[in-house]
Every structure is written in C-alpha cells, then in structure tokens.
Amino acid sequence: MKFATMTPADWLDTGTLPVQRLPSAIDAALAYVSEALGHPVYRRWTLADLKRVAPSLADAKRAHPAVFALLLEHDAAIEYWSHGRLHLAADRAAPAADVILARVLHAHRRRFRHLPAATADEVTDVSNGPNRPSGDAAAAGPVAREPADAVALVASGNGDPAALRTWLTRAGRFMNASPTNSLGVADDAQALALFLRDRAQRSPHTLRAYRSELRRLVSWCEAHRRGPLSDLTRDDLLAFRRSLDHPGHAGNTAGAARAVASGSASTVQRSRSDASRRRALAVISSLFRYWQKTGYLVVNPAVELAGDGGARMTWTPTRILPARVLRLCDAVTAGDRPAGVSPLV
Known part of the structure; x- marks a missing residue:
C-alpha cells in the first residue's frame, strides 16, 4: 500500500451500522478516525490553539507541557499516532498527515477496510445477482x-x-x-x-x-x-x-x-x-x-x-467421614462412650 497516494474515501468503516465511507478530505477523515478510535491521530498545535483549549498559557503549560515546551522553539508542533502511542515532533520533522492516516487505518484493518468506490459497486452488483455468495463466503x-x-x-x-x-x-x-x-x-x-x-x-x-x-x-x-x-x-x-x-x-x-x-x-x-x-x-x-x-x-x-x-x-449427598469415625459418633450418641471421651453436653 502506498501511503503517499492514499484516498480516505476508498476506506470503509465496518464498525458502524450501516457501513459508511470515510470523508474524502484528509482533515475530515483524521477527525472521523480520531473520534472512532477514541484518541488523537494527527493534530497540529500552535500557541493560538493552546490559548483556545485553556483559560491561560499557564493552564496550557500544565495541561500540555511537552507541546508548550516545543512551541517555545518552533512555530508549530505535531502530535501523531504511531506504533500504538502518541508521538510529538516539530512541524517540519513530523510525517505527513496522509501517511499517518494510512498507517492507522492499516493497523486497524479489522475495522477499516480498503475498498475503492468502483470495487464496491462491483461487489454490490454481484451481491444482488444470482451468483451471490452465501454462508461463510458471504460473511x-x-x-x-x-x-x-x-x-x-x-x-x-x-x-x-x-x-x-x-x-x-x-x-x-x-x-x-x-x-x-x-x-x-x-x-x-x-x-x-x-x-x-x-x-x-x-x-x-x-x-x-x-x-x-x-x-x-x-x-x-x-x-x-x-x-x-x-x-x-x-x-x-x-x-x-x-x-x-x-x-x-x-x-x-x-x-x-x-x-x-x-x-x-x-x-x-x-x-x-x-x-x-x-x-x-x-x-x-x-x-x-x-x-x-x-x-x-x-x-x-x-x-x-x-x-x-x-x-x-439431582445432587445426592455422600458421607465424607471415615466409617470408624461414624461408628464412634454413633456409640457416643447412644451413651456407650469409650474411656477418655467426655459426656455429651
């Protein structure tokens, strides 16, 4: 798969009912995938962005210390998801947005399926025709x-x-x-x-x-x-x-x-x-x-x-005491107790 030429609209989100395609724009697709997965995928930060998410720069520094420190030296910082965790890099050193999106979609390929629009039309035509697969093949x-x-x-x-x-x-x-x-x-x-x-x-x-x-x-x-x-x-x-x-x-x-x-x-x-x-x-x-x-x-x-x-x-209780102990208990109960055994209270 070529990440640089990926088209978001060629991907299906099978985790929703009905199944739907990702937005065609990269930014809209990134926002959609971020919301679907529950974590950021690709976000560009500037000082203006920090001011919008926090009442003051001091609060922004406490909430996003790594981003704040990087913005002191660079105009923009990029948070991106890769290999199961969130990374941070300067704007010029970070990977392209479409590359990160393609990597994330490929990592979650059980949910997101690559199916171009033309191929989807062919599948729909076949599924509605007499040769529609059934059973495991259809599933x-x-x-x-x-x-x-x-x-x-x-x-x-x-x-x-x-x-x-x-x-x-x-x-x-x-x-x-x-x-x-x-x-x-x-x-x-x-x-x-x-x-x-x-x-x-x-x-x-x-x-x-x-x-x-x-x-x-x-x-x-x-x-x-x-x-x-x-x-x-x-x-x-x-x-x-x-x-x-x-x-x-x-x-x-x-x-x-x-x-x-x-x-x-x-x-x-x-x-x-x-x-x-x-x-x-x-x-x-x-x-x-x-x-x-x-x-x-x-x-x-x-x-x-x-x-x-x-x-x-239907459980039937069974005795868990040895037979000799049961005989001793019966003897004591009947009053014929051995020597050394105290009378019953």
Whole structure:
C-alpha cells in the first residue's frame, strides 16, 4: 500500500451500522478516525490553539507541557499516532498527515477496510445477482457488516432467507427503546449482526459455532411459536434448555435399547450430548448478556442459564467421614462412650 497516494474515501468503516465511507478530505477523515478510535491521530498545535483549549498559557503549560515546551522553539508542533502511542515532533520533522492516516487505518484493518468506490459497486452488483455468495463466503466479504447479513449468518442451507429476515427484523417486549440503548438499533436482526461482529469476527471457527447454536435457538422458537429473540422470557429459555436435555424422540425405543446394550457407545454419546448442550447454552447466555450490557434489552432472561442447575437439583449427598469415625459418633450418641471421651453436653 502506498501511503503517499492514499484516498480516505476508498476506506470503509465496518464498525458502524450501516457501513459508511470515510470523508474524502484528509482533515475530515483524521477527525472521523480520531473520534472512532477514541484518541488523537494527527493534530497540529500552535500557541493560538493552546490559548483556545485553556483559560491561560499557564493552564496550557500544565495541561500540555511537552507541546508548550516545543512551541517555545518552533512555530508549530505535531502530535501523531504511531506504533500504538502518541508521538510529538516539530512541524517540519513530523510525517505527513496522509501517511499517518494510512498507517492507522492499516493497523486497524479489522475495522477499516480498503475498498475503492468502483470495487464496491462491483461487489454490490454481484451481491444482488444470482451468483451471490452465501454462508461463510458471504460473511467474509466487506458487505458482511450490514444488518441484513445476520440473516445470512444464521440461516441454514435449506432455509428460507426471506422468511428468516421477516422473523428476525422484529423487536420484542424487552427491547429498550430509550437512549440508553447504546447499540442504536431497533430490531433483533441489527442487534444480532452487532453481536456476531463483536464476538465472532476474529475466528471463522467461532463464527461457525455461534451460527450453529443461534440457528438451533431460532428453529426451536419457530417450532414452538415463540419469539422474537428479544421477546423470550425466562420460562421460554428454560423450556429451550429442557429440549437440549432430550434432543431425541421419546418414542425411539429401539435407539434407546441399542444405547443401553452398548455401555461404551452410550457413554460417548452422552459426553457429546453434554458438550453440545453446554456450548449451546454458553452461546445463548453470551448473546443475551451482550444485549443487556449494551442496553439493547432492559432485562437478561438468560442469567445463569448455562449453569448446571439440573445437576445441582439431582445432587445426592455422600458421607465424607471415615466409617470408624461414624461408628464412634454413633456409640457416643447412644451413651456407650469409650474411656477418655467426655459426656455429651
């Protein structure tokens, strides 16, 4: 990549919904990226700038001592971000603004994608055509950050994308419509897309696992006429958890007989079923916890959903004292105490 010839408008910010391009002007793009990342990227200081940000030069000196000291010898000073920290240099010794902008965008290439306008038009044309990629291929492209792509990420291979889009683009009773909703979205499809982007974008394996478990929950909701996701109650999620405990058909006695006949096969199958159950509940809990923490939901119906409540309910107490100590306790309680043991109070 040639930093000197970079064009800010050729970069997409995939961290917003909808995805948007950076401003075409270098200064406007620098201001945008600085606000998006939460730290300065490139700033030019003069004494007049210091006076504007502080009531007096004495206050400016206390707030920006390094900048103040450099401005005593030079007309302007440049603060720029490079290699993960803020640097300071005189105006003539600092790198060019477009070079710093290109470096920062390249360092954050998981969020900012280089996609010239012509290429974006071609991608849009292809995505709207009959050869549109699906599944993992669609999720890997630069358009995978759009809210509607939650449908592509969750939809099964033989499902109806249009029906699933209609099912997902709704909001339930627990959706938070107030300004405390930091996601800034108003339906489950967009909120789900943000969850998958934040939690599963770094690993295709994680994305595949999340997609599989979310698809299972959506299928269960459709089969039992529950939903949307932001409308599920605690009772709904507990019913879903019970369905994971008994994934097979109750009438399949032949399969049960075969499982009993083969002890080792039954153990392996039970182990796989337990692992699948834990993974599903962990993904669902993560989704609702993320939604509540970001303010999309007013409550979290999946609190401790992944905890092994069933195991705690069926726990059988076992003795932790040796048998000889128990016999001694019984003898003392019955009044037949050995010598040296004081009477019971």
